[in-house]
Amino acid sequence: MSLLEVSDLRVSFRTADGEVQAVRGVSFDLEPGRTLGIVGESGSGKSVCTQTLLGLTTGAKVTGSARFEGEDLLTMTEDELCSVRGARIAAIFQDPLSSLHPLYRVGWQIVEMIQAHEPVSRAVARRRAIDLLGSVGIPHPAQRIDDYPHQFSGGMRQRALIAMALALEPKLVIADEPTTALDATVQAQILDLLLRLQQEHGMALIMITHDLGVIAGLADEVMVMYAGRAAERADRRGLYYRAHHPYTNGLLESIPASSGAGARLRPIPGQPPSLIRLPSGCAFHPRCAFAMDRCRTEQPELAVVEESPRHTSACWLPPDLLGTNEQVKEDRRAASAAGRGGVVEEGAA
Structure with a gap:
C-alpha cells in the first residue's frame, strides 16, 4: 500500500501579469521506506508540488488530491495540517541559515518542536535533542546544543536541520535541495547521512534537486519535471541508462x-x-x-x-x-x- 498518493495535482497563482500555472496535473505515489527523486530546472514546479502537500503555498489555487496514509492533505484544515507537519511529514529546506532562527539557540529550536507535538518535559526533550545532534554527526553535541546557528558551519547547520526533521520519527521526509549551498565534499557527507538515517528509521524520502547526479546513489525512482508537468518517470536504473x-x-x-x-x-x-x-x-x-x-x-x-x-x-x-x-x-x-x-x-x- 502506498504511503502517499498524489493524483492530478494542479497549483496556480494569480499575479499582475497573469496566472502562473506552477503545477499542471502531476500524479505520483510513494511506498513506505522508498525514495523518490524529483528533478528539474528552476521553475519546473518541483518545490511548489511538495510545498503544496504541506499547505505552504498560501494564496494558490489547488486542485487534485494528495492522500497520505489514507487522508487527503489538500482538504485538511490548518490545525489538522499542523498536527501532520513535523510529526508525520518533515521537511528539510535548501538554506539552513534561513530555516533556523538566528536569535534562538539550535537546541532550543529542536526542543520547542518536540514539545509542540509531544507532552514531554523540557529536560526529556533536551536529552533527545542531544542524542539527535550526535546521531547526525555533530561533534560534542552536549556542548554544541547551546550554540546559535551562526556558530555552526554550513554542513553542521544542515545536519541540525536533519536532526530536527527526524525528531518525531516522521513517516515521510521531504528534502528540498538540501545540499545545493554546500561544497562537494560536505554534499557527499550529507547525502550519505540521509541514506544511512533512512535505512535506520525506515522513513520514505522525497528528494528534490536540479542535479541528476545528486540522487544517482539515493533514489529508488525518479520523476523528471518540466514546466509544471512530469516529463518522465522510471526506476533509477531505467532513467539513468535508458532515458x-x-x-x-x-x-x-x-x-x-x-x-x-x-x-x-x-x-x-x-x-x-x-x-x-x-x-x-x-x-x-x-x-x-x-x-x-x-x-x-x-x-x-x-x-x-x-x-x-x-x-x-x-x-x-x-x-x-x-x-x-x-x-x-x-x-x-x-x-x-x-x-x-x-x-x-x-x-x-
Whole structure:
C-alpha cells in the first residue's frame, strides 16, 4: 500500500501579469521506506508540488488530491495540517541559515518542536535533542546544543536541520535541495547521512534537486519535471541508462563526468518557458532537437515506454528509442526526419 498518493495535482497563482500555472496535473505515489527523486530546472514546479502537500503555498489555487496514509492533505484544515507537519511529514529546506532562527539557540529550536507535538518535559526533550545532534554527526553535541546557528558551519547547520526533521520519527521526509549551498565534499557527507538515517528509521524520502547526479546513489525512482508537468518517470536504473525524453537526456548530459577532465558539457539550449505564457503542444519543443510538427500542436501525456520495470515518458518519440548514447541520438534524428512528423530542429537535446 502506498504511503502517499498524489493524483492530478494542479497549483496556480494569480499575479499582475497573469496566472502562473506552477503545477499542471502531476500524479505520483510513494511506498513506505522508498525514495523518490524529483528533478528539474528552476521553475519546473518541483518545490511548489511538495510545498503544496504541506499547505505552504498560501494564496494558490489547488486542485487534485494528495492522500497520505489514507487522508487527503489538500482538504485538511490548518490545525489538522499542523498536527501532520513535523510529526508525520518533515521537511528539510535548501538554506539552513534561513530555516533556523538566528536569535534562538539550535537546541532550543529542536526542543520547542518536540514539545509542540509531544507532552514531554523540557529536560526529556533536551536529552533527545542531544542524542539527535550526535546521531547526525555533530561533534560534542552536549556542548554544541547551546550554540546559535551562526556558530555552526554550513554542513553542521544542515545536519541540525536533519536532526530536527527526524525528531518525531516522521513517516515521510521531504528534502528540498538540501545540499545545493554546500561544497562537494560536505554534499557527499550529507547525502550519505540521509541514506544511512533512512535505512535506520525506515522513513520514505522525497528528494528534490536540479542535479541528476545528486540522487544517482539515493533514489529508488525518479520523476523528471518540466514546466509544471512530469516529463518522465522510471526506476533509477531505467532513467539513468535508458532515458527516453529528450529533456531527461539533456539533464544527464549536463552532469560533469568524473573521468572526463577537460571534456565539454552539453547544456540544454534556450531557457525554460514562462509559466504564464506556455508554448502550444509540448512545452519542451522550442528547446528540443527532435521536435516534430506534432510536438508543436499536441501535448503528450505520460505513456508506458517499458513495461518492466514500469517506465513512462511524455514524449511523441517512439518507445523503442531508449538510451542516452550518441548512436541512439543519431537514430532518433533519422527516425524523426524520416516521416514521424516533420523536420528536426538544429541543436542539442
